[in-house]
Amino acid sequence: MIDMNAAKSFPINAGKCTRHHDLAKVEATGPDARVLISLLRGEPYDLPLTLTMVERHPLGSQAFVPLTRNSFLVVVAPDEGDCPGTPIAFETAPGQGVNIARNVWHGILTPLHGVSDFVVIDRGGEVSNLEEHFFDTPYRVEHG
Amino acid sequence: MIDMNAAKSFPINAGKCTRHHDLAKVEATGPDARVLISLLRGEPYDLPLTLTMVERHPLGSQAFVPLTRNSFLVVVAPDEGDCPGTPIAFETAPGQGVNIARNVWHGILTPLHGVSDFVVIDRGGEVSNLEEHFFDTPYRVEHG
Numbered sequence: 394m395i396d397m398n399a400a401k402s403f404p405i406n407a408g409k410c411t412r413h414h415d416l417a418k419v420e421a422t423g424p425d426a427r428v429l430i431s432l433l434r435g436e437p438y439d440l441p442l443t444l445t446m447v448e449r450h451p452l453g454s455q456a457f458v459p460l461t462r463n464s465f466l467v468v469v470a471p472d473e474g475d476c477p478g479t480p481i482a483f484e485t486a487p488g489q490g491v492n493i494a495r496n497v498w499h500g501i502l503t504p505l506h507g508v509s510d511f512v513v514i515d516r517g518g519e520v521s522n523l524e525e526h527f528f529d530t531p532y533r534v535e536h537g
Numbered sequence: 538m539i540d541m542n543a544a545k546s547f548p549i550n551a552g553k554c555t556r557h558h559d560l561a562k563v564e565a566t567g568p569d570a571r572v573l574i575s576l577l578r579g580e581p582y583d584l585p586l587t588l589t590m591v592e593r594h595p596l597g598s599q600a601f602v603p604l605t606r607n608s609f610l611v612v613v614a615p616d617e618g619d620c621p622g623t624p625i626a627f628e629t630a631p632g633q634g635v636n637i638a639r640n641v642w643h644g645i646l647t648p649l650h651g652v653s654d655f656v657v658i659d660r661g662g663e664v665s666n667l668e669e670h671f672f673d674t675p676y677r678v679e680h681g
Contacts, residue, residue, distance in 0.1 A: 397576055397654075406645045410579040415661060419572040428563040428572045430600055430636070430658055432541055435554040456574055458656045460604060460632075488604075492574070501550045510541075512602045512656050514574055517559060 395458055395490035417492035420454040421516035433457075433511045435465075435504045441535035444468060447477050447498045448525045453516025457502060458490035460510040466534065467491055468500030477526050482534045498526065539602055539634035561636035565660035567596040573661045577601075579609075579648045585679035588612060591621050591642045592669045597660025601646060602634035604654040610678065611635055612644030621670050626678045642670065 395416045402413045421428050447470055459465065464485045470477035477498035484505065485491065493499045502511065516522060539560045546557045565572050591614055603609065608629045614621035621642035628649065629635065637643045646655065660666060 395574060395576070397578065405577075406579070409582075410577055410646055412657075413576040413578075415573045415575055417574040419574060421572075428565075428658075429559045430539060430561040430563060430602070431559055432539070432557040432602075433549075433554055434541065434557075435550070438553075458574070458576075458602075458604075460602075502554055513556075514572075514658055 395456060395492060396486070396488060417456050418454060418494065419456070419514060420495040421452070421518070423452040423522070424519040426452065426516055426518040429515055429517045431513045433502060433513050435502050435509050435511065437504045437507050437509065438466070440505065441533050444480065444500060444528070444532040444534050446525055446527050447480060447500055448523060449496055449498045450516065450522045451496050451524065452518060452520070452522040454492055454495050455513065455515040456490060456492040458512045459488065460512060462487040463504055463506040463509040465509060466500070466503035466505055468534065469493070470498040472496070472498060480532060539600060539636060540630070540632060561600050562598060562638065563600070563658060564598040564639040565596070565662070567666070568663040570596065570660055570662040573659055575657045577646060577655045577657050579646050579653050579655065581648045581651050581653065582610070584649065585677050588624065588644060588672070588676040588678050590669055590671045591624060591644055592667060593640055593642045594660065594666045595640050595668065596662060596664070596666040598636055598639050599657065599659040600634060600636040602656045603632065604656060606631040607648055607650040607653040609653060610644070610647035610649055612678065614642040616640070616642060624676060
């Protein structure tokens with residue numbers, strides 16, 4: 394999670410600013426790899442929703458930090474022999490971001506409460522960095 | 538500048554999301570260099586203010602993306618023989634972020650309109666990455 398509840402913070406700029414430091418491990422590997430900063434504007438989804446697919450990025454992490462207080466749905470799944478196992482889903486707290494580590498199966502960006510903007514820190518490079526897995530039987534994601 | 542007015546955007550996720558792609562050149566060099574994601578919470582400053590110092594980071598860039606609609610003051614200065622020349626100052630548009638390139642003299646983070654949170658993407662590493670320059674005669678920054 395990327396939020397200000399992280400333990401490691403310290404004052405900077407003569408006490409006028411607090412830095413919540415180094416909240417995510419940024420990974421970018423492969424030919425000509427570099428770290429990108431992008432902005433996303435996503436349309437909201439409604440629950441319950443049908444989860445047909447998850448994806449992963451073998452060469453880099455992908456951090457999403459919301460620019461609004463809207464929470465969003467996060468879906469992740471363990472890897473079981475290069476296929477995703479049973480996914481889990483949760484809703485972020487307002488203001489909370491996530492970092493999806495390299496090679497972790499996850500759902501697409503899923504805002505829940507209105508059009509939502511995000512800063513995304515992920516990898517650019519010369520070779521493909523996307524694997525998709527479509528479930529034989531889709532999952533249904535609903536409020537807990 | 539880091540904002541959604543950048544030309545290069547494209548739809549993803551079956552049209553549900555727009556990606557404003559690769560808005561800043563992230564630089565992180567030197568021993569054990571890596572890219573950090575941190576959150577800052579800054580107290581506001583009042584104008585006019587006295588600019589006594591600028592700093593630069595020889596080994597990495599530093600991007601600031603605001604998490605509020607508050608604008609902030611940006612001060613940058615050209616390099617003139619390893620010292621800053623005459624600084625220029627501007628106020629960002631609401632929602633706009635900046636990326637300070639490696640080795641560019643700049644002022645500290647200066648929110649103007651209330652306590653303001655930012656995502657910061659900058660460099661971590663083993664060796665010092667900070668040069669400070671204190672002006673013999675401070676500058677006064679005021680509304681244009």
